[in-house]
Amino acid sequence: MKEVTRKIPKKDALGLLLGKPVYTDDLAPKNSLIVKILRSPHAFAKIKNIDTLEATNIEGIECILTYKDVPRIPVTRAGQGYPEPSPHDWYILDEYVRYVGDEVAIVAGKDEKCVDEALKKIKVEYEVFEPVLDFEKAEGHSSVIHPEKETHPMFEIGFDAQKNIAASYEMEIGSVEEELKKCDVVVSERFYTQAQAHVAFEPHSAASYIDMQGRLVILTSTQVPFHVRRIIAEAFDIPIKNIRVIKPRIGGGFGGKQAVHGEPFVAAVTLKTGKPAKIVYTRQEVFEATYSRHPMRYDITLGATKDGKLKVIDMQGLSDTGAYGEHALTTFMVAGSKTLPMYNKVDAVRFKGKVVYTNKVPAGAYRGYGAIQGNFALESAIDLLAEKLGMDPAEFRRKNMIREGETSPIFKIMGEGREGVDMVVRSCKLNECLEEGMKLINWKEKFPRKKISETKYRGVGLAIAMQGSGIANIDMGAAVLKLNDDGSFNLLVGATDLGTGSDTILAQIAAEVLNVPTEDIIVYSSDTDLTPFDVGAYASSTTYVSGNAVKRAAEKMKKLIIKEGALKLGLDESKVDFDGKYIYEINGNKKVSLKELATVLLYTENQKQLISDASYVGEESPPPFMAGFAEVEVDIETGKVKLINYVAVVDCGVTINPNLARIQVEGGLVQGIGMTLFEDVKYSPNGKLLTNNLMHYKIPSRLDIGNIIVKFVESYEPTGPFGAKSVAEIGIDTPPAAIANAIYNAVGVRIKTLPITPEKILMNLNKK
Amino acid sequence: MKINVTINNEKKELEIAPDDILLDVLRRYGYHSVRRGCDTGMCGICTVLLDGKPVPSCSIFAARVDGHEITTVEGLPEAKELAKILAEEGADQCGFCSPGLIVNTVYLKKLKIKKIEEVKIKLIGNLCRCTGYVGQHRAIEKFLGVEK
Structure with missing residues (x-):
């Protein structure tokens, strides 16, 4: 192959690197009205009265729009296949506000200063309700987050708004209860993952104007321009033919821009005034009022025979979708559908649970999309089981994991929001990934631990992962x-x-x-x-x-x-x-x-x-696979974890551009490492996000990541273009479990709640 | 009010408000390589050189640069060389944070810093969410001639 497998620079590389004006804010019409949003200070309230008169009279203010001024049509902001698996529970503006940061009013004016002043002068009277802030208490809570009649799903997703349930799902193959009785060894544990923030560095931005044919043109930092066009058409009840959506260059997305965010607000202003308008979210708004990762809880039960055959996997979950049910069902199902097929030789498997509403920042798509949450729980539990069996965790996986030419009934049963497709895994070099990774990390030498000093121990741990390549029969x-x-x-x-x-x-x-x-x-x-x-x-x-x-x-x-x-x-x-x-x-x-x-x-x-x-x-969605190996050093005096090495060996089929594939994996790993070790979301007792800037929400810096080694194994996916599979998400999935397993192997402390902070390690060390 | 600034070796008279932030003024006058990443001086994306030294332009009043010199990535001849090496490593990805990183790294070249640990410490304020830094380091090592 001449062009495929060439390590050429990106076509737009020099333009991006040298600062050409290519992003939405650079390209927005120069005379755009500045649009900002008045946001709710309450986690859950109903607007009793809004007085915009004084604000409207400020010099330079063009318009102030409240829920009384825009169409009230239930839509979902999630950009997904159509019909959408996310409930239609969002309105351009609504009389209810459902989290601190929810939109109350749209303000447009000639410059930032007058708009900022107007935001302060809008008087809002709220009827404040008790918010639902603990997702484990959301189901059946006396506060109903979506009491309105119009909210509905487009098809059966296990939606029950009266009980704060956005979606639910259940499936079982074989009988988990019966097979567990036949197991020699059973482990049962509960795991929690947190709401990670995307922190794409270009803040969410959108601009709009009316073109010479009278059509609405939206320029936006989005991952889903065609979905934006459809959702805007639906929300404003205008024909799709009257809307054009242009995506310029995007400053990162990671799932955070797989939705409409600023687009409806600039569109509302442009439709009202006929004038160009733009919105550029502040970093605080990006944290408080876009998306974060669905926090999830999993109760995992695994059963095996004493010779190391995994017989049963039971995953029972609870997911927190925040104020709106965006990507609620699909992220939840992916936690099963992109983990369970890895262990395809079990006799019984069950996956069930609910996705609940809370009065918190809405959760949405985020790289990994449920798989990373499920992977942390399952791959941590697999290590627990291997230990109980007295087996090397790598050996246990080798014995039980999926191989090339095999299938899993999960593929057919669990799709995204609906049934999936039957498929044989035509390319799977998971075993090669495992072997190569063990060599690169020097597993035989380093497993489980080495004492470095009186206070420092090094341990190694691993996890395997799979993802998909698009959604079969939908994308x-x-x-x-x-x-x-x-x-x-x-x-x-x-x-x-x-x-x-x-x-x-x-x-x-x-x-x-x-x-x-x-x-x-x-x-x-x-x-x-x-x-x-x-x-x-x-x-x-x-x-x-x-x-x-x-x-x-x-x-x-x-x-x-x-x-x-x-x-x-x-x-x-x-x-x-x-x-x-x-x-x-x-x-x-x-x-x-x-x-x-x-x-x-x-x-x-x-x-x-x-x-x-x-x-x-795609008639199939061939999974890329990888094996991730972490080597950590844990200080038992402070609980501090230093990541020494991270080895990632990936099967993504043929790498069309090996440089770009490698960067995708490296970038995914580092986001996964951040989620594992320190990225955390904290709320005040009233439900205000406290980690709403980069001082309080720490993402990995270049000194936090240790030595990262990425390798691709030779693989060829027959259904892919020139043998390729996907590589965008697979890199993020393994760090939580691999690092948790490495920490356990180093100091014998099993952390089951992300992120794995020094405090948690130290408190568990003290308990020992 | 008016300020006189030399931007990328060109003398400019800029009309500003007393409370304008340098980042906003630079963008208003068309220096789009200077980008807003975080508002709190934490991400390094809006880095420019003020009299030859790197500063976060989001944390400086425009009025303060009256009579001083500002250099953005457009005004750095060495930027192109580093950009090329970064591109060859595929280390640009979304590119949003790149100009700030390039400005800071070119400054390190002038200081003749060649130890990778020191380079990483000096660049710790330049955050990137896409690349995972590894590709950037491969490129930066080549550009600075880091001693191995």
Whole structure:
């Protein structure tokens, strides 16, 4: 392969690195009204009265909108497949406010100063209710967070608003209770994961204006431009044809931008005033009023026979979706569907639980999407079981984990919000990942621990993980290729590059098919007027789903070139081929260059525009796999954990661009390490988020990460474009369990609640 | 009020309000490489050079730079070399934090800092959420000629 597997820089790299104006705030119309949001100071209240008169009279204020001024149509902000698995429980503005930070009023004015002043002058009277802040007490709480009649799911998701239940799910294969009786060893433990904040560095931003045809144009930092168009159309009851959504470059997303956030507010202002408007969230707003990861609780029971065969997995969960049920059911199900198939030889498996509303910052999509929560619980419990069996945890996994050519009934039973698809895992090098990782970390030498000094111990721990490659039978991506007169191509895709480099990867795939340099493929992505549909960047889908669409479109283009080339040469199509430069006679001397053919096609002979298109929906969602190994040093005097080494060995199929794949894994690992060791979300007793800035919410710095070693094993996914699977999320999944296991192996303390802070370790050490 | 500032070697007269923050003024005048990441001086993304030394422009009043020199990534000739190396490592990803990192790293080159541990300490204030830093370090080591 010439273009695929090339470590080329991203097409937009130099522009991004050297500070070109490419993000939403850089490109918003210069005369945009500044839009800000008055946010609720209460965790749960009803607005009794809003007086905006004094605020409206401030010089420079253009409009102030309250729930009385905007349509009240229940939608979900979550950008997912349609019909949506998230309940329709959100309104542009509502008389109820359901968390500290919920929107009360939209204020637009000529500059920040007048808008800030107006925000202070709006008088709101609230009827304050007792908030639901503890997700373990949410079900059946006397406060009902969504009492309104209009809120509803689009299909059966186990929704029960009167009991504060956004979704619920249950499945069982075999009989867990019966099989547990036949087990020699059983472990049963409870685990908790916290609400991690995304901290994409470009804050959520959106701008809007009315174009010369009177249509609403929205420029936005989003992962899902086509979903934004649909949701805005629905929320404002305007036709989709009257909306254009443009995604410029995105300063990171990680799931936090897989939804509408600022878009409805600028749209409301532009629709009301006819004027351009923009909103740029403050960092505090990003923390308080966008998304965080669903906190979850899992009760895990595992059973095995004494020879080390895992027989039973039972996962019973509770997930906290915050004030709105965005991604509620799907993140919960992924905690099972992207962990349980790893142990496919069990006799019985059960996964059940509920997702509840609380009066906290809404939870949403976040890289890992449930899998990291489930992985922490399951992979911690697997180590507990292996220890009880007296087995090396690596050996226990090797004996029980999924292999290439095998399947799991989970694939069919658990999809995302609905039934999944049957599939055989065609590429799975999990065993190779495990072997290679053990070598790189030096497992045999280092497991379980080494004493470094009187107060310091080093331990190693591991976890295995899987993810998916898009959502089978749901996620669709499409691509269009267009031949230019110099023989270059425009590649138009709806796929949404949010910094990952997917534009470049998709160009590499097209270039490989056409046998041209990637530099000859000009990519334009994510503009609902100009590019074909794509669900967007989520569920690790772009390389696999959009990549397959691009590959098909390029194959069609190649056929078109051969057909037109044959006509030009006066030969039958079967007698010619195309090598990237020339269309040539296979057994002869006739040839015409692509450039010449392209020029005559546009200007002189047999004139036409060569254009090809293709769409792709995965019939399967081939999982990438990895094995993660942590080596930690624990100080028993302070409880402090130092991450010494983290080894990640990944099977993501063929890496289309090994540099970009590696960075995806490294970046995922570090987010996972942050979640494991210190990223924490704290609320005041009244439900106000305390960790609402980067002083109080610590993300990993370059000194916190230890030595990170990423390796890819050789693997080829037959259904993927040139053998590729996804790589976006798999990196984040293993650190919580691998580090927890390493800490246990180092000092014998098992932390079951993330993050694993020095306080928790020390308190557990003192208990021993 | 008016201030006189040299930005990227060009003399400018800027109209500002007394309470304007440098970051906002720079963006208003079209220096879009200077980006807002956190509002609290924690992320390093808005780093510019003030009289040749790195500062977070979100934490400085514009009025204070009257009569001083500001350099952004656009005004640093060495920036392109580092950008190229970062791109070759794929260490840009979303790119939002890159200009601040580049400004700070070019400054380290001027100080001739070559020990990786010292480099990491000096760059600790430049946060990145995408790359996991590892690729950045591969690139920065090459650019600074870090001794191994």
